[in-house]
Each structure stands twice: as C-alpha cells, then as structure tokens.
Amino acid sequence: MESFKDIINGDKPVLVxxxxxxxxxxxxxxxxxxxxxxxxxxxxxxxxxDIDKNESLALKYRIQAVPTFIIFQKGEAVWRVSGxxxxxxxxxxxxxxx
Numbered sequence: 001m002e003s004f005k006d007i008i009n010g011d012k013p014v015l016v017x018x019x020x021x022x023x024x025x026x027x028x029x030x031x032x033x034x035x036x037x038x039x040x041x042x043x044x045x046x047x048x049x050d051i052d053k054n055e056s057l058a059l060k061y062r063i064q065a066v067p068t069f070i071i072f073q074k075g076e077a078v079w080r081v082s083g084x085x086x087x088x089x090x091x092x093x094x095x096x097x098x
Contacts, residue, residue, distance in 0.1 A: 004057060007047060008072040013097035014045045015090070018061070018068040020052055025084050026067045032087045036094070044094045073097045 008014050017033050019026035037046040051058040051066060061070060064082070071079040071093055079093045 004047075004049075005075075007045060009075040010045065011074070012042075012044050013078075013094055014047055014072045015094050016070045016072065017046065017048045018051050018058060018063045018066060018070070019048060020066045021050065023066045029067050029084060032085075032090070036087065036091050039091065040094060043098065071097050 008016070015033070015036070017026075017029070019029075033046060033048070037044075040046075049057055051063055057063075061068075061077075066082075067084075068080065068082040069085060069090065070077050078097050
C-alpha cells in the first residue's frame with residue numbers, strides 16, 4: 001500500500017481533499033471532486049483525507065478549516081485553498097500543476 005508521502009511525491013499532480021464527515025461544505029464538494037477525478041482520469045490523482053482519522057497529517061499541513069484542498073507536485077504544495085471552490089477553478093489549478 002502506498003503511503004501519503006509516496007503518493008504526493010509521484011509524477012502526477014495530487015489534489016488532496018482534507019475533509020470531515022460532519023462538514024456540510026465537504027459533503028457539497030464531494031461529488032465535484034469525484035467528477036474532477038473522472039474527467040482528469042489518469043492525468044492527476046485525487047486523495048481524500050478525513051482529518052478526524054488522520055490528525056497527524058491535519059496538524060502537519062495546518063488544516064484549520066474544512067474542506068481544505070492542497071495540490072502537490074513532486075512532493076511540494078503548489079496551491080492551497082479552504083472552503084467551497086468552483087469546479088472549473090479547482091480543475092484548472094490541477095491542470096496547471098502538471
């Protein structure tokens with residue numbers, strides 16, 4: 001099984017969605033993130049991280065609000081935003097990271 005570090009250090013850009021099961025905006029973003037994953041198919045990776053089950057990662061990346069989206073390119077965080085994000089903006093940022 002790949003580790004978080006292995007995934008974000010890979011060749012493809014990785015959109016990490018830090019979320020919580022109790023978060024309304026996170027639930028609203030879920031189908032949008034899924035749709036982007038299907039549209040980008042094999043060009044990027046999508047990773048969902050439940051902050052309540054992965055507290056150490058949430059602390060490491062200073063997640064103070066959910067949802068928080070971070071795009072990693074070869075291990076480096078290249079873009080970050082918290083809150084509800086327009087699908088086109090999110091997709092465009094992932095494409096730019098390639």
